[in-house]
Amino acid sequence: MTATDHQTEPATEETAPEKEKMVIIAASGDLDKAWPVLILATTGAAYGMDVTVFFTFWGLGILKKEDAGLTGDDWRQKMLSMFHNSSASGLGLSKLHFAGMGPAMMRGLAEDHNVASVQELLDMAIDLGVNLWPCQMTMDLMGLKDEHLIDGLSAPVGAGSAISLMKQATISLFI
Amino acid sequence: MADITVDARNLQCPMPVLKLSQAVTGADSGQTVELIATDRGALSDIPAWSKDTGNPLKEQFEQDNEYHFVVVKA
Numbered sequence: 001m002t003a004t005d006h007q008t009e010p011a012t013e014e015t016a017p018e019k020e021k022m023v024i025i026a027a028s029g030d031l032d033k034a035w036p037v038l039i040l041a042t043t044g045a046a047y048g049m050d051v052t053v054f055f056t057f058w059g060l061g062i063l064k065k066e067d068a069g070l071t072g073d074d075w076r077q078k079m080l081s082m083f084h085n086s087s088a089s090g091l092g093l094s095k096l097h098f099a100g101m102g103p104a105m106m107r108g109l110a111e112d113h114n115v116a117s118v119q120e121l122l123d124m125a126i127d128l129g130v131n132l133w134p135c136q137m138t139m140d141l142m143g144l145k146d147e148h149l150i151d152g153l154s155a156p157v158g159a160g161s162a163i164s165l166m167k168q169a170t171i172s173l174f175i
Numbered sequence: 176m177a178d179i180t181v182d183a184r185n186l187q188c189p190m191p192v193l194k195l196s197q198a199v200t201g202a203d204s205g206q207t208v209e210l211i212a213t214d215r216g217a218l219s220d221i222p223a224w225s226k227d228t229g230n231p232l233k234e235q236f237e238q239d240n241e242y243h244f245v246v247v248k249a
């Protein structure tokens with residue numbers, strides 16, 4: 001056998017077949033959007049898909065640490081982080097927010113009905129190998145550094161990476 | 176009796192599918208995994224998951240308002 005024979009050998013059993021891809025663009029930091037994002041992402045992973053969630057703009061709030069505090073050097077960034085100081089456990093509702101009463105009621109209902117919380121689903125997503133992509137541009141815009149975001153994320157990327165992946169994806173969603 | 180039993184009773188969508196998927200991923204080929212759920216959506220979700228992932232649904236029955244699904248790891 002010559003060295004070139006190796007190159008024409010059929011793929012070995014170790015080479016897993018290419019998985020179908022699913023991409024979700026998570027652009028909202030509302031509880032009622034973060035929920036479906038993570039439900040679909042985890043379910044896609046359970047279906048054996050290669051799932052990526054690209055978190056951009058307010059969606060990045062889902063990945064913020066609870067104690068991220070004021071971020072950025074610019075006073076405008078600091079104000080943004082003060083008024084949008086959310087993390088997976090502190091997201092608001094897009095409607096019926098009622099100064100935080102809405103989300104509190106919704107979380108209570110979810111707990112009573114054994115619906116997994118956004119925080120639980122986020123942990124589950126990381127556990128299932130969902131690729132979580134923070135948007136670099138939004139991070140710069142809001143003055144967010146890697147240390148302000150939770151562990152288990154992939155390195156920040158840009159829109160080009162998202163488009164490149166969506167071109168190959170069977171399912172692409174913007175939520 | 177299945178090799179592995181997953182208790183997803185009282186858990187809502189998508190947890191039954193996620194729990195089943197995790198158990199099947201950890202199982203050896205040919206092993207059976209039984210999922211017990213009370214979520215009515217599982218009646219449609221689990222057979223669909225089985226078909227899409229290629230892990231055959233060997234048995235499905237309802238007992239005392241609980242749904243049982245026995246899946247064979249491919």
